Amino acid sequence: MVKISFPDGAVKEFESGITTLEIAQSISPSLAKKALAGKIDGKLIDVTRPIEADGALEIVTPEHADALDLLRHSAVHLFAQAARRLHPNLRPIIGPAIKDGFYEDTDNPEGQLTADQLPEIEAEMSRIVKEDLPAIRKVVTEAEAREIFKDNPFKQELIDEYKDGELTVYTQGEYSDLCRGPHVPSTGFVKYFKLLSVAGAYWRGDSNKPMMQRVYGTAWFTKEDLENNLQMREEAKERDHRKIGRELDLFFNDASLGAGTAYWLPDGATIRRVIQRFVEDREIAAGYLHVNTPNLMNLNVYKQSGHWQHYREDMFPPMDMGEGEELELRPMNCPSHIAIYKHDVHSYRELPIRIAEFGNMHRYEKSGALSGLQRVRVMQLNDGHTFVMPEQIQEEFGNILQLVMDMYHDFGINDYSFRLSLRDPNDTEKYFPDDAMWENAEAMLRATLKDLKLDFVEAEGEAAFYGPKLDIQVKTALGNEETLSTIQLDFLNPENFDITYVGADGEKHRPVMIHRGVISTLERFIAYLIELYKGAFPTWLAPWQVQIIPVSNEAHGDYAWQVAKKLQEKGLRVKVDESNEKVGYKVRQAQVKKIPYELVVGDKEAQNNSVTVRRYGSDEEISKSVDDFVAEIMADVENLSRIKK
Ligand code: TSB
Ligand code: ZN
Secondary structure (H helix, E strand, C coil): CEEEECCCCCEEEECCCEEHHHHHHHHCHHHHHHCCEEEECCEEEECCCEECCCEEEEEECCCCCCHHHHHHHHHHHHHHHHHHHHCCCCEECCCCEECCEEEEEEECCCCCCCHHHHHHHHHHHHHHHHHCCECEEEEECHHHHHHHCCCCHHHHHHHHHHCCCCEEEEEECCEEEECCCCCCCEHHHCCEEEEEEEEEEEHHHCCCCCEEEEEEEEEECCHHHHHHHHHHHHHHHHHCHHHHHHHCCCEECCCCCCCCCCEECHHHHHHHHHHHHHHHHHHHHCCCEECCCCCEEEHHHHHHHCHHHHCHHHCCCCEEEECCEEEEECCCCHHHHHHHHHCCCCEHHHCCEEEEEEEEEECCCCHHHCECCCECCEEEEEEEEEEECHHHHHHHHHHHHHHHHHHHHHHCCCCCEEEEEECCCCCCCCCCCCHHHHHHHHHHHHHHHHHCCCCEEEEECCCECCECEEEEEEECCCCCEEEEEEEEEECHHHHHCCCCEECCCCCEECCEEEEEEEEEEHHHHHHHHHHHHCCCCCCCCCCCCEEEEECCHHHHHHHHHHHHHHHHHCCCCEEECCCCCCHHHHHHHHHHCCCCEEEEECHHHHHHCEEEEEECCCCCCEEEEHHHHHHHHHHHHHCCCHHHC
């Protein structure tokens, strides 16, 4: 007999070897129908696995927290089986459940899968669902596994990796896969699914290994959940900064010019300029000193800082200049700002010293990770390094956080979370190996965050190589979490570069460095703002704030320009549309470009010095004097994004 306890506290005895399905049946037939798997002492098992020891059992039904992952994992097998029926030589490789869906890597020596083949595969999947094939688990020997997957070199590699543990194969109908399981009882359970897209992916994420095709899909327990998710995906696509960036002519990427680089068109460059000026003014008010430092630096400096030892993977290869000189494209600005600090002797009275720059950085990001402006290889960071006495850490940390929060407020950002990023103590390659230093820095940072009463999650292995950090996390339109702002504590670089200040005692002391990026890189920040505003920028940020449309170019062009000049004198960004299109078309065009204000001017307006105003997104047309309009738009500009609050 085995003693099984249930989540409600009940304990029952059963024959040894009983299955989850039989237990569910003994409770109620409707429960048995819904049972997807068992979870015994926290471990998921198939409903048909015999239970031979006492334990705590949860019966996994669609409402259970693990149910969707289980379903999606079975959807992967369903996909692979259907794909193999249509393309018998296709090799399924690895297919995990991911957030809101699943993917499967595939390789087809006869020609890789393409997106237009997905509907056929989906139809075959539906047939297999109707066949309601049970998923059957079998423990196999290494030799058996090698035989079953003899035409699949990728699986052979996986067998090399797993062969010391228990190898299991799941079979449904004619299809078998090497898999740990568990699975939902049969293909009939996977009813609501959709194949979404295909993208190239390197085997093991390594660009020296073969390229496979990764097929993405999603699966749900109800039709409604599936439809909601598909609709959300559609909306996310509409908000994607790459799409809006194209539609509004803000920027472009062109791999033939350089993968992971962005070209800013005039309207995108305007947004950058407005943001940079605004942020720099705020920093000046907060006591920062702006500097300019070069993109190239002698590689020796990055050896001294530790970048070469711990960050080399992200760096471009050095340029050999001959005679032992090697130059490096800078991956970070810290060593440059340290050089500025060291240029002078500093007294404790000057501290904190705050050095800032919109500094260019170059990082050799993996090609698969590149995305529009969100992740690029050449970027400009709103960077700053403050040099403080140890007793000033807390206060300066608070100052920086305040600056971040003020800035978020002004840009209308209010959906974010805090992450305390710590080192992974076992990763001595990525992290500088000085336990005492790390423990001290992490304890100090944690105490500071407690003091500031921040709600945060902790993440091991996310620290910078030189120290722990507070990251501010946001979500992209496609649902990925990204770091925007970062505040980092660094005891290492002051040592490495022997930086000092002269204390009240006349002796040399070691300052602490705080690295901070307030609005992140202009690239990532603007990607975020494009998605946040769906391209409809608040007036102060909009590339063009006003578009003036003369009813007739001949009759009203002069008046239109007269109004435009007046607005330009106020610093507003105005254009006059004198193209040979009809007024209605021009009005629509201005709406497509999401220009905040459109002014139509004709006879009446020219006569009484007025304009007819139309706000972006509104059909209402309001006539007002030019002076009244100037007052309205100036108030709007000065309000920044605060209206959103
Ligand atoms: C804050 N030395 C520090 C600096 O002083 C530093 O470079 N920190 S960082 O590595 O975390 O980068 C700062 C910010 O740049 C990140 O928080 C992130 O918002 C942004 N960033 C990093 N990599 C990329 C990238 N490939 N594309 C766009 N933005 C990036
Ligand atoms: Zn730095």
